């Protein structure tokens with residue numbers, strides 16, 4: 097073949113624009129603002145904003161629409177430490193994700209004011225104080241300021257503190273979408289009534305969630321015998337097998353029947369993913385969900401009125417090649433996108449993030 101003609105070469109050379117000259121107007125507008133405020137596409141660049149996905153760091157939630165924070169706590173994980181390192185690992189890896197969600201075409205930072213409040217400031221080494229007081233206060237203060245919360249664990253007890261704070265401010269018992277290998281509705285065991293296997297039994301007993309508007313997705317494994325409270329209290333339990341047999345549309349139609357239009361909390365335990373993707377967690381389980389299935393569950397959750405979400409149980413100590421952290425962080429971005437889309441739907445306007 098002869099060389100490419102001069103005419104074609106000239107045409108290609110005209111297409112060779114600057115790195116920040118995007119054809120997509122939304123993206124162009126984002127970088128025109130954000131690059132000036134220190135947002136950087138290069139994951140290895142100087143970290144001007146070290147929050148999740150380069151969100152601005154604030155210690156005061158006033159003015160925030162979405163308040164993210166980390167809960168680096170593993171005291172409630174029965175028999176295994178390490179999830180306390182989760183928030184740091186996700187923040188670091190989050191430089192590889194965003195700002196654009198290619199499934200929805202949206203940029204969360206163009207939709208509403210997102211902040212990272214940093215990690216919860218522990219006042220005690222006691223698990224009870226950390227979840228009943230410290231995380232509770234963080235979530236309560238964020239909700240009082242009008243923000244929805246996106247928190248990163250830590251093990252699953254951290255969800256209890258968030259639910260306690262949100263349900264007080266909203267004066268509501270929430271619907272719950274819960275993706276996990278485990279129902280986490282076991283009886284008290286090992287000393288703490290709220291531990292990472294009992295968190296949703298305790299959330300029901302304290303009135304934070306309504307079991308009749310709760311759907312648990314991806315459930316499986318040798319611990320299934322521990323979850324009788326889920327069935328007895330009226331939760332809808334959808335096993336991982338059922339997700340594969342019937343598909344995401346069936347699962348989410350069912351979830352909509354159960355959760356309805358009420359205020360809904362979304363809790364994602366990363367061990368809902370199959371252990372071939374997710375060994376970096378406290379209780380890895382085989383025969384589970386794929387990352388795409390979890391992403392599709394999150395995508396279809398835009399039809400709920402989501403007032404808070406979390407991702408828990410990532411354990412970097414067990415994640416020897418960072419594969420688990422990478423896939424978990426990708427899904428954490430999906431949760432951020434979900435909350436931003438729900439915020440715009442609820443408020444009928446946008447309020448772009450300001451860093452400075």
Ligand SMILES: [Mn+2]
Pocket residue numbers: 276277278365367368379409
């Ligand atoms: Mn679990």
